[in-house]
Amino acid sequence: MLDRLDHALRARPELPAVLTATRTGATRTAATRGELAELADAFASALYARGLRAGDTVAVAVRPGPRALAVLLALWRLGLRGAVLDPGAGPDVLRARLASARPALVLADAAAQAVAGWARPLARRAAGLELPELAGLGAPVATVGRRLPGCAPALDLRAARGGVPSRFTGDGDADAVIVFTSGTTSRPRAVVHTRASLTAGMETVSALFSPAPGEAAAATADPVLGGTFFVLVPALVRGAPVALPARSPRVLARQLARLAPRDTYLTPPQLRDALRAGARFRGRVWTGSAPASTELLWRVRESGADEAWGVYALTELFPAAAVESREKAAHEGPGDLVGAPLPGVRAESGAAGELLLTGPAARHRYLGEDPDPWVRTGDRAHLDGAGRIVLEGRSKDMVLRRAENIYPGLYEPSLHVPGVELALLVGVPADAGGRHGCGYGDERLVAVVQPCHGAVEPALRSALAGPLRRMGTAAPDALLFARIPLSGRSRKPDRAATAALAAHRLGSGSGARSGPGLWSGSRTAGSRSGSRSARSGAPRP
Numbered sequence: 001m002l003d004r005l006d007h008a009l010r011a012r013p014e015l016p017a018v019l020t021a022t023r024t025g026a027t028r029t030a031a032t033r034g035e036l037a038e039l040a041d042a043f044a045s046a047l048y049a050r051g052l053r054a055g056d057t058v059a060v061a062v063r064p065g066p067r068a069l070a071v072l073l074a075l076w077r078l079g080l081r082g083a084v085l086d087p088g089a090g091p092d093v094l095r096a097r098l099a100s101a102r103p104a105l106v107l108a109d110a111a112a113q114a115v116a117g118w119a120r121p122l123a124r125r126a127a128g129l130e131l132p133e134l135a136g137l138g139a140p141v142a143t144v145g146r147r148l149p150g151c152a153p154a155l156d157l158r159a160a161r162g163g164v165p166s167r168f169t170g171d172g173d174a175d176a177v178i179v180f181t182s183g184t185t186s187r188p189r190a191v192v193h194t195r196a197s198l199t200a201g202m203e204t205v206s207a208l209f210s211p212a213p214g215e216a217a218a219a220t221a222d223p224v225l226g227g228t229f230f231v232l233v234p235a236l237v238r239g240a241p242v243a244l245p246a247r248s249p250r251v252l253a254r255q256l257a258r259l260a261p262r263d264t265y266l267t268p269p270q271l272r273d274a275l276r277a278g279a280r281f282r283g284r285v286w287t288g289s290a291p292a293s294t295e296l297l298w299r300v301r302e303s304g305a306d307e308a309w310g311v312y313a314l315t316e317l318f319p320a321a322a323v324e325s326r327e328k329a330a331h332e333g334p335g336d337l338v339g340a341p342l343p344g345v346r347a348e349s350g351a352a353g354e355l356l357l358t359g360p361a362a363r364h365r366y367l368g369e370d371p372d373p374w375v376r377t378g379d380r381a382h383l384d385g386a387g388r389i390v391l392e393g394r395s396k397d398m399v400l401r402r403a404e405n406i407y408p409g410l411y412e413p414s415l416h417v418p419g420v421e422l423a424l425l426v427g428v429p430a431d432a433g434g435r436h437g438c439g440y441g442d443e444r445l446v447a448v449v450q451p452c453h454g455a456v457e458p459a460l461r462s463a464l465a466g467p468l469r470r471m472g473t474a475a476p477d478a479l480l481f482a483r484i485p486l487s488g489r490s491r492k493p494d495r496a497a498t499a500a501l502a503a504h505r506l507g508s509g510s511g512a513r514s515g516p517g518l519w520s521g522s523r524t525a526g527s528r529s530g531s532r533s534a535r536s537g538a539p540r541p
Contacts, residue, residue: 001202002076003167005237009037017236018066019223019243025254027223027243031066033236036073039066042157043074043144049159050142052104054079054170057178059103059139061085061112064227065244067145071107072229076176076195079168083178083190085112086488097180098139100190100367106141107155110148113141172196178367181315190367191315200360201318204342206234208311208322209263209286225256226265226286230318235263249273256280264305268292269491271300272421276453281305286322288313289490291336293416293423297325312338312389316363316375320345321389334410335382335390347381347389348374354395355381380407397495399427399443406445406474414467415447419455422484424448425476426499428506446502447476450484457481480505 009017013034020030031039052058058075060082062068075082083101085094085108098106141152168174176195193201209224209231224235225243235242243259245266246252252274256264262283266274268290281304287296288311297308310328313319323339331337341347345359355377365371380392393409400406408425415423427443447468451460460481468475482505485497 001199001206001233001237002073005233006037006040006073006077006167008237008239009033009040012239013037015239016241018069018232019241019259020065021243021246021251021255021259023251025246025251025256025258027255027259030244036066036070039070040073040077041161042159043070043155044077045159045161045164046142046155046157047074047078047080047105048164049156050105052078052080054168055081055174056105057081057083057101057103059083059085059098059101059106061106061108062144063109063111067109069229069232071144077167078165079170079174081175081178084180086180097190101178103139106139107144108141108152109145110143110151113143113151114148168195170195172199173364175364179315191363192365192367194364197361197364200344202230202233204319204344204361205230206237208319208342209234211262222262223259224263224265225259225261226263228265231265245270249277249279253277253279256282267490268296269486271296275299275303279303283307284309286311288319290492291412293413294325294328294331295416295418295420297328301325310338312391314357314375314377316377317345317357317359317361319361320347320357320359323388331390333390334414335392336409336413337384338389338391340386340388347383349382350376352395353380353382353392355379355389355391380409399425399445401427401430401443401445401477411467411471411474414470415449415464417460417463417467419452419460419463420449421452422450422493424484424493424495424498426495426502428499428503444478444506445474445476446478446480446499446506448480448482448484448498448502451481478502478506 010033013032015033016029016031017033017036018030020028022028047058058080060068060071062071072082074080083098083103085098085106143151143154147154172195174195175192176198177193178190179193180190221240223241223243224231225245226232226235227244232242243255243261246255252270256274256279260282263286264281264283265286268287271285271287271292281300283305284307285300285305286309287300292310297310300308308325310323310325311319312321312323319342321339321341323337327339328337341357344361345357348356350356357375357377358373362373362375378395380395381389382392384390391409393407393412397408398406399408406425412423412425415425424447426446426448428446430444449460449464451457461479464479468479480502482501485494485501486492487494487497
């Protein structure tokens, strides 16, 4: 697909490719299709002139946008392997990750280098970002884009283009990208995708996002809103310009109003922020990278979308399944319905109910490990009678209470009643704030609920009473209203930080209701989100 993208960009060079938004939400062309192709050519020539050849690894710390996409195209053309850097991982983790990837070159824009240099204290305080000194990573550093004082030398975009390969002539088994997901500083874990698996994932996304019959012509002209490569590439191949989502929720809401995209891809945190800012949607809205509740998808449709889709995807296999809001809302029983496996994806249940996935888009291996066709997701799940995947929670998130294994993912979907923005079940030490009827269990189970803006806690307690009773022996020992911490690139709910927050609140005796009076009573002390009113009623199908 990346080869097709290169051809498509050159076929209509005058058309806009990547769009951004002004503060008023007005559309601005960041790069035309021809400019993208020209930049990719310049990057490829510069990298080739530096002696980089097929199979070499290049670490990339470049913000999403035209330059990052052009870098990807250049790496693809030369058969280079890209290792994606995440500034939010912290300096020690990044050093360990890069030591395992052993890049021949680090490409970084001025912002990444500032975070690693003179702006490090500011970035750490403002956004929790910290990069190690890039010059000390054991590989040369080159600046992509505008070079500021203190930055490494820029790539030579005037390098001779003679002799540069027009395309990689190897096979699909060659490595294409390394994405670090987890692991300790002593043993970083990294997903390695080949050219074949990366292409298969993009083809699946292209089929998933394909316009309905009769809409193909309009869909080609209509912009798509989204910032990931898996959105950018398929959309540009079919001829649609892609608008990068504004970072400010208020500007994003204005951008949606002016752009009126037919297809929108935002992460759940972006959706929640946009909804709080009064955003209105149109057409189809897709979300993934973090759990998407039935309530969130319903709120998106209530705000104008024709369809709201949750995409189940992993770094190891993107995408794996998808479900529309109506189908998700109709699901009865415990667990979180994430949809039928997408074409080419096979799902099976492994030891202890762990979900196993395989297919053409599955990663080839983890760096430093042997190839394995099956992805062990770490999610407990089962397939229902229709062959759809129903998640039961992360295996590692299990809470042990009174010798009973409780998997939060079985019950968390039922806590997302109207007025609840996020909800997690976490385990805390049994002596945090007293046992409150826990007997001699290892952990207490705490429901941590983040209300929507404008929701009041007494109304939420009433709405939650039924779902909590239906949890039976898995009912939590305490209910806490609080803002749930987020982490990582996709701003997923941070369970460890949420558990620590719950333990602190319980230990201090504030912010939670426990014991017999858990399901009723007045507004909980310590909440920051409640105010005037809460929606009532079940999500509409």
